[in-house]
Amino acid sequence: MSLAPYIHALGRGPGRSRALTQDEARDAMAQILAGTAAPEAVGALLMLMRYRGETAPEIAGFVEALRATLPAWPGPRPVLDWPSYAAGRSRGLPWFLLSARLVARAGLPVLLHGWNGPQAPHASIRAALPAAGIAEAKDMEDAARLLTRDGIAYLPLEAFAPRALEILRLREILGLRSAINTVLRVMNPAGAPAAVQGVFHPPYRELQADACALLGQESVTVIKGGGGEFERHPSKSIALFGLRAGANWTGEAPALCEETRRLAELPEAEPGGATDFAKLWSGAHEDPFAQAIVLGTAELALQTCGFAEAGGIAQSLWDSRADPM
Structure with a gap:
C-alpha cells in the first residue's frame, strides 16, 4: 500500500493531473489514518489537494474512511x-x-x-x-x-x-x-x-x-x-x-x-x-x-x-x- 499513485495523479502537471475518485480518496485516507503512509507522502498528498482545490468526491471518500475508524455511536442518535x-x-x-x-x-x-x-x-x-x-x-x-x-x-x-x-x-x-x-x-x-x-x-x-x-x-x-x-x-x-x-x-x-x-x-x-x-x-x-x-x-x-x-x-x-x- 502506498500513496504514490494518488500523489502521481494529483501532481502530474497542467493538463495531466486529476482529482482523486471517491474510492481512491477513501483508500488514501485509510492509509493515512492507519499510519502506514510515509509522513512525507501524507504532506505531499494534502498539499497537492490544497493547491488543486478539494473536490466533493475526495471529501466524501476521506469522510468514509474516517467514519470507518470511529467507535460505534452507543445510544440514540442526536437530531x-x-x-x-x-x-x-x-x-x-x-x-x-x-x-x-x-x-x-x-x-x-x-x-x-x-x-x-x-x-x-x-x-x-x-x-x-x-x-x-x-x-x-x-x-x-x-x-x-x-x-x-x-x-x-x-x-x-x-x-x-x-x-x-x-x-x-x-x-x-x-x-x-x-x-x-x-x-x-x-x-x-x-x-x-x-x-x-x-x-x-x-x-x-x-x-x-x-x-x-x-x-x-x-x-x-x-x-x-x-x-x-x-x-x-x-x-x-x-x-x-x-x-x-x-x-x-x-x-x-x-x-x-x-x-x-x-x-x-x-x-x-x-x-x-x-x-x-x-x-x-x-x-x-x-x-x-x-x-x-x-x-x-x-x-x-x-x-x-x-x-x-x-x-x-x-x-x-x-x-x-x-x-x-
Whole structure:
C-alpha cells in the first residue's frame, strides 16, 4: 500500500493531473489514518489537494474512511450535528453555543464536536462551555449519556478521533489548512439526520453541501459564519447552501437588524468567571445585537431540522429559557 499513485495523479502537471475518485480518496485516507503512509507522502498528498482545490468526491471518500475508524455511536442518535473547527482568531464570544442550547430546548438533541486550535484560554470555545451551560463529554459513551440527560453535549475531537487530530495539527508544520478541516465539518460522527456547518471561505459552502449529498445526508445548512463557525451575522443578509430531503438546496436569509458591529468587537470570555455571555442567557445583561446573533443562528438550525416558522419558535424558546425543561 502506498500513496504514490494518488500523489502521481494529483501532481502530474497542467493538463495531466486529476482529482482523486471517491474510492481512491477513501483508500488514501485509510492509509493515512492507519499510519502506514510515509509522513512525507501524507504532506505531499494534502498539499497537492490544497493547491488543486478539494473536490466533493475526495471529501466524501476521506469522510468514509474516517467514519470507518470511529467507535460505534452507543445510544440514540442526536437530531442535529453541529461541528466547531474554526480557529477562532477573528471573533469574540461564541454566541452560537447559546443558539445550540435553544435548539436543544426544542426537544432536538444537539451534538457539538470540535477542536479549536492552540489558542489563548479566553478565546477558546471550549472555555465558554460552562458559561453556556453545555457539558463536555469524555468520550462517545459520555456524549450519549449527556444527550439523554441534557439534550446537548460537546465532544472534543481528541476524545473520539485522536488520529484525525494529529492530521489536523499538521497545519502547524505545513503552514496551511488541508482537506481534513473540511472533512471534520462534514463527518457527522453520530449520524444525525440534520447538520449545520460554518465556513470561513465562501467556496467551501457548495463543496461541503455536495460532499454531504454524496454521503447521503438528508438535511444540511452551510453558511459563511462568524470566524468560520455556524453563526449568523444579524445585520447582513446571508446566502444559504445545503440539502433538503437529500437534494441540493439554496436560499437567502435577510438581515435581522440595522446595527452594524463586527463579531470580533463583541466581548470575549473571561476564563473561569462570570461573563456577559452567561448574563445574556440569565437576563442579567441586555445586548440586542448579541441576542439577534443567538436567535438568528437558532432559527437557521431549526429550519434545518424541518421546523416551519423557525424564527417565532426561536423567539418563544428564548422568552421561556428560564423555565424548567
